[in-house]
Structures are given as structure tokens and as C-alpha cells.
Amino acid sequence: MSAANAPLISVKHPLPWQHYNLSTMGEEVRLWLDANLIEMIIAIAAGTLIYLALRVARRQLRRLKNRPGDEHSFATVIGRTFTRTTHLFMILVSARLVAGYADPPALLLTTIRFLFTVVAVFQVAIWVREFILALIERRTGENGHAETLSNAMGIIRILVTVALFAIATVVVLDNLGVNVTGLVAGLGIGGIAIGLAAQGIFSDLFAALSIIFDKPFRRGETIQYDQTIATVERIGLKSTRLRALTGEKKIISNTNLLQKEISSFQELDHRRIALPFGVIYQTPSEVLETLPALLEEIVNAHGGRFVRSGITAYGASSIDFECLFDVYEPDFAHVAKTRHRIAVEILKRFADEKIEFAYPTQTSFTAAPDGRMIYPYPDLDGAYVTSIKSD
Template sequence: MFLALPSEAPAQSLYQKYIKQQQKEILKAPSEKPEMPGDENGMPETLRMPAMPLMEFRAKDIIGMFPLAPADTSSPRATLDSFLDIMEETNHLIQEAYEENTGMGAFSMETLGMSKNHERLQNKIHLAEILLERARGCFDLSGLPSATRQQTSLELVLQLKEILDRIPLPPFPDIPGTAAGTYDFNQAGLENSWTIPFTQIVITKMTEGPQQGEYVFSAQTVDRIPEFYEEVKNLPSRSSIPQDLYHFFASSPGHLLPPAWFSLIESQPSWLLELYYGQAVWQWFALILITAIAAAILFAFINVMRRLPDRKKPVRRQVLSIITSSVIVGSLIFLRYLADYQINIGGPVLQVYDLTIETLVWIGAAVIIYKSLRLLSELVLLKNRGAPSIDRSIIRTATQFFAIICALVLLTYGATRLNIPLYGIIAGISVGGLAIALAAQPTLENLLGGLILYADGIVRVGDYCEFNKIRGHVESIGMRSTRIRTTDRTLVTIPNADLAKMNFMNFTAKDHFRVVLRFALKYDTSAEQLERLITKIKRMLAKHPLSQPDAAKVRLENIDENGIVIQIEDSVQAATRDEYLAIQESIIIRTLKLISDENIEVAHPFVTNYGETGNLQMPEKTVVPPVKPKPKAKAETKKEPKAKTPKKKKERKKAKKA
């Protein structure tokens, strides 16, 4: 095995030689150091290494001594050599671990009295994962979505390994660059790209990004690897392990190391392991089954949550919505884990399935953020519901706006995970925002109208106002409209844009309320009684604690058909309309008591007749005799001649002939 470490002394001495040589070159005087190469190769300063005779190590030696060292991508030869050595060692590790875990390998170990060492198997798989991560470093993966890059790149690495094992490769000395293990990024005379002869597999030099200056398999090559694999998969392999590593990985469950129960599937008919669109037949069955079960469970859970009582309460509604969204997101993540790491789906199905789940997860996360912020506002309102200084409508609207912004930011980040360019997202949002602004102009006008109402402070929740002859209390001020509850409990909705333009009266904003009352007294009230009554009413108003000084006026206004009219005017201090009505009620009751104390009667609101004796006489009712309706004349009916029947016509014709 390539990864079997050499003896400790040779490895240590080799490493010490390397370190000493590096120290000598670093400690040289500047005049003794060789000059740096020019810029003809476009090598950035950050990637240049000192021009010194670096020791050439084989890739397998580097793997054994430096487990964290990346693949050597300093030249086309180094990239190809590193990739082949890494994948050959990875193939050995995976096959040995699988044979020890299941099959004849496990049987032979049990026969020899050696039980399976789980820790040893996990170490081999862990080392294989490290090697595969290095192999990914030989690829330009910028064209793959971040959401599926890890799993998709693993399949591409395995497919390229099988491709290179089945096509003729040129001798390594003929490939441009030094051998793998030098990590010499200062090589002169290298072209920016190199193509494997008689293929379309290109190794190109990266000019930007985190891999700048490295030679990797180009993005176009990475995109066409599945196509190349389908063309050569039936050709014989030069590998020491004849089994197709990609087919083994794609048709088996688990991650790299299939579980022991996979041997049961292998013992079934071979058609269960045949690949269709990158999936084995048994994987299609398992994927459909777990998706259907998850959908049924989520559907039942959502129905149960909808039937819970008290969903109309704001706090309870938000809590239940957050729980439902969290369960859905968690179920989708678990479903993706089962599909990716247990069933081990791959190919185009992996991209469609994972991208769909990833999209739903980010949407669900945005909904959770939105609902959580709304719940926070409801809890604040619930805690401070008795505080008059808190405007509940403003808090709800501001929190809703902030929650929408946070949800949009989260969705934007999720879109970048789906490999949607950020600049494209911003441009799309700008164009979409312009289109929405044109299409939703009335809605935006209402939103701006609501902001104007908030900024001016001309109306607040709870105010008693009159809008176009509609009086009532302002119940809520939303982002689009304002709701008013009238005195007859009717709910009236007025758009904020119209409300900001119209003239309305806010009675709650009045600093004083004017009380105007009229009392009609009977004609038999004497002048002395009127004088005493007016004087007592003035004293009563002057002593009232909420009456404005010098604002009370009591006058004999008129004598009309109803009686002798006394007008009372006053200005009282009241913060709300309810307080004003209570003060007015108090003044009316006190005035009626004063009228009663003077033995004066209030005139009735209908005409009264006074006889000579001064007693009240009710008007006489005139009885109108009923008029009998005239009988209707009978309509004259004309007798129409009877129609002659066909029989009589025939008899007459016979009589004429006779």
C-alpha cells in the first residue's frame, strides 16, 4: 500500500533533510539568493516560492509523511501524477475496509480468530476521506452549486479515476512540468493549459480565485466528466483492482463504506444493482418509499396542528406556526441525510433532490425567522398592554417590516448556496422591485400614507375621530389601511393613502370639550323661577372641578313652539371622549335636579293645548268615515259563434250532392 508509512528512522531523516535545506536557503544573504523569475507566466507574488532546488518526493511519500499536505498542482504533470496516486491509494483503502467489514474478508478473519476491529475500519475510511478531499483540490469546482458540491464532486472524482484507468496516457516525462512532490510554483516555460492527447480532458492554470496559479482540471472538463465516463465505462481497466470504484460507490448505501446488510442486496438478482440515471434500482425503490413516508407523516402533523384550539390568539398562533415550520425543516434535513448518506443517491437525481430540499429548507428558515420576530413583538405587546405610551400598531408594523428584511437577507444567502450569483440576485431584486413598484403603486401609496400618519402623529390607535361623516374609534393602523369601529360596532376600513389626503376631525386630540345644552321649560314658568334657576345653574357650573373658569354661560335663549328655551354653554377639561360624556352627563343630571327644586316642569317634545282653566287638554281626534269601494262593472262578454266541426261539414257536402 502506498500509504503504509516507511520505517520511522528513514521518514524522520528524509523530513529532517528537507527542513535543513529549507533553513539554509532562508538564512542565505539576499545577494546569495537566486533571483525571482519574471512575470511572463502571470504568477502572483503571494504564490511565488523562493527559487531554490526543492527536493522531489513521490506523491505516495508525501501522503505518508504529511497527511495534511494538499495535492501538488504546480504543473500539469504534478496534477495528473498526484491525482492518480491519491485515487489508487483511496481505492485500496475502500476495498480493504469493505472486505474486512463484509464478504470473504470478514469470513477469513473470523476463521483465523481475528474479529473485526471497528476502529481500524473507521481509520481507513477516514484516511480515504482525506485523500478524496485532496483529489477535489485538482478540480475547478466553481461551476457546481455549493449545496451539492461536496457530494457531486465526490462522484466526479471517482468517475475521472475510472476514465484515466481506461484511456492511454502519455509517458509522464513527456508531460509539461516537474514530477509531483516538488510543489514548485515557479516553473518557467509552462503554458496556461495542457490537454491529454486524443481526449478533451484539459488541465488549465487558474488565473483568479482561491486556486489562483494552480493547474487543475478545467470547469468545462469537470462538467463533461459524466459524459466521458459513459463512453469508456465498458473498456478494460488498468487498475490492480478490476472493480469499478464509481459503480461500487453509486450502487451501495452508506458513505464510502457500505453497511454489513448490503451483502443481502448483493445476493439478490443483479438487476437491482444496475444504474439508471446514476441510481441503482433498489435505490430508486428506497428513495420513493422514504419520501412517501415523510410526506404522509408531515401531512398528518400539519392537520393535527391546524385542529388545535385557540389558534386565533396572536401569541399562540405564532408559536404553533414556528413549531410547524421547524418540524418541516427538520424533517427535510433528516430526509436529505437519509437520501445522501444512507441510500447514497447520486447523479442528476442527487442535484434535483438536494437542490429542491435545500430550497425548501431556506424558505422554511426564512419563515421561522419572520414568525419568531413577529412572536417577539406580540410578547412585548402582551407584557406592556397596560402601558398607554406604547403604540401597538406601530410596534407590529415596524416588527413586520424588519422581519421581512431579515427573511429576504436569509433567502439571498440561500440563493448563493444554490449557485445563483449574488450580482444576479441584486440585479433581479432591483428589476423585480421596479416592476413590483409599478404594479403595486396603490399598495405603496397606502404604505407611505401610513408612514405619514405615524410621522405626523395626527391619529393614534384608540382616538375618536370623524372621517367623511363616519365617527368611531381607531382600532388599528396597519401597513395598508386603518380600521375604525363605529358606535354601532361596524368595522370600517379606510386606505391609508385616502386617510392621509382627507380632512377629518380627531376629537381625542381636543384639549377642551365644549358642552352645549338646551332645556325647554313649560310656558307657565314664572320670571322669578327662571331668574333663580339661571343663578343656581351658574353657581353649579362655577363649582364644577372640570369646568373652565369664566367659560360657563347660561342664557334665556328663546320662546318658541316647544316652550321657554334655556341654553347652557361650558368648556370642560377631558382627555378622552368618554371622560367628556361623563362630565356632560353629570351637568345634565345636576341641571335637572335644579329644575325640579324650583318646581318647574320640562316641556314635552310635542304640541300641548292649554284651556281656559290652565289644564292640559289633549287634541280631539276627528273620525273619518270609511269610504265604501264602488262595485266593479261586469265586463260584457260577446258570444262568439261556435266553430263548425269537420263532421258537420262532411254531412252538408253529402246533402248538397244528394
């Protein structure tokens, strides 16, 4: 047979029991029972006690798993893992521990060892699978991400199960004397081909898992990416759905979203408000000096925390001021109301103090007949009269 037509699985050496026939096996069993009856009874009793002890231990671990108020502790993960122990595994553990005491025939001892190896490999796969899934749920459930986990748990369970049981199958076949080199190579090539074909899907899937474990945001949070501010409605396996402040629905792939700079407003305990305004140039310097203290009084009396205030620039028609203050409230609607109250109070106090807000103005000057700049209106004494000569 050519190398191209070689089977993926081949037997390296004959199995131990292939040397036996039924007559030989029956004779060995009869002679063993005649010579070791007492030892066999003791071994069965000891195996039964071991099995019962394993059942009691599993029952205690189940209580650890179901302990109220401690759903996300590491002890609960351990309890959940080992409660998946099967009865067949406990029976074979008991048989394997006492098999050598009664000096059984080689075929029986080989069979017990073989069955124990097969069942133990798959039992370890079940334990590891349950341990991984429990750790994932513990990791995501501690901080209220159970709703996000439900979207991805199905695919995670499938991926973990397929990977672990494929490894377990290869290990069992290898213990059976099967040459699994070709099988492993075939699985590797097939996995690479599937990975390349579904590269985009797997990229978004692993991005979704990254969102679940790293927790940059969660459902219900308001976030900003690029120029978009939106609330997260659902985190899927391929895309995340958001609701923009303007009402439209935004859908973006998980990979694309994680590549952006994301700002979250969820844990924002305060917002800083900048309130710019301008006063006229005719405002006395003494009043300008007292303005910061007046603004601080207004801000602190109406729910804000004053930061600073002062002149920022000399404008074309105003002396520009800025008032900075913090509002310690995450709800932006409350922040907007506080800003409104402070702005209205500033307007009232400025009116009481005869402080005038500036607005765009322009003053024109006219040249007298002798070339001097004069105000464009005749003075009261009649010294100058503006004449406009038209062509």
C-alpha cells in the first residue's frame, strides 16, 4: 500500500486478550475461583466499601456546591466539578484498587486495567470540562455579567466539549495500541482549514469572549466610541447592538468595536460644567475682582461644587469670563437641571448688582474738518456739527 493510501488509524501491536481463547479463559477462571475464593470475597467487600466511601464523598461535595449565598466561590467550583463523577468510574476505581489482592487471571486483570484507563480518561475530560465552565460562570457572574454570558455559553460549551473529548479519544486509542499519528495530523490540518475559512467569525467570537471576561462595558452602559454616544442593548457572539442618544439603532462588530477607544459613563460620579460668559468693558475693575467670589457663592448654593472662575480673554466687545464647577450626580438630566438653576441665578444676581452682560456692539467715529476723530454725534454746545458730504 502506498503512503498516500495509508489509513489514518492503524494497530501498532495486538491487544493483550487476543492471545486467549474461550476454553483457556474458562479454565483459568475456574482454577482461580477454586484457589482464591476467600481472597475474592475479601476483595469484593473491600471494593464495596471503597465505592460507598466515594459515594459519600461525592454527596458531601454536592452539599458544597449547593451552599447558599456562596454561588461564585472557588469551593463551589470544586464541588460542582467533582459532583460530575460517574458511578461507572467509582466502580472501576474500586475494582482497580482491589484487583491485585485476589491474584486474578492475567486476562481479567488486563481487562480491568483497560476499562479503568478508558473510563478514567473520559472522566478526567468531564471534570476538566465542568471545571472550565464553572470558572467561566464564576468569573462573569461575580460582577453581574450573567446576562452577557448567556449569549455565548452555548458555543463555549460546544468548543470546550469537542476539544476535550477529542483529546480523550486520541489518548484512549493510543492506549489501545492504535497508531494515532495520522489521525492527529488529519485533525490538525482540518482545524487549520476551518480556522482560515471562518476567520472573521472566530475573530468576532473571541472578541465577544474578551468583552465577557475583560468587561470593558456591559449591557445598559452608556459608552462613546468615535463620535457616537450610545447605550449598549445587547452583546452578541458576532456584533454588539447599541441605541444612540438620537434614537437610531447602531450595530457594530465586536472586533471593530474593541479596536476603538471607548469611553464609558457608567462609573462617572460627577461631571464638570464650563459656563462661559462676557461682561461689558465699562464694568469697573473693583466689580471684576469680586466676580469669582460672587459666582462661587451662587454655585455652592445651588447644588454645584465651585472649581474656579476668572477672565479668560479680552474679546472684540466683551471681557470674557469662565465659571467651572462640578455636579456630583451621574444622571445627566439632574446635571442639566443644576446647570440651568445656576445660570438663572447668575442672571438674577447680575441684574441686582447692575453687572451687564456683553453682546456684540460696534462704535463708529467720524473725522472733523480739521482731521480730528470725533464722536459721530453733534455735542450739546454746538461746537461740532457732523456734516456728511455726498457726492
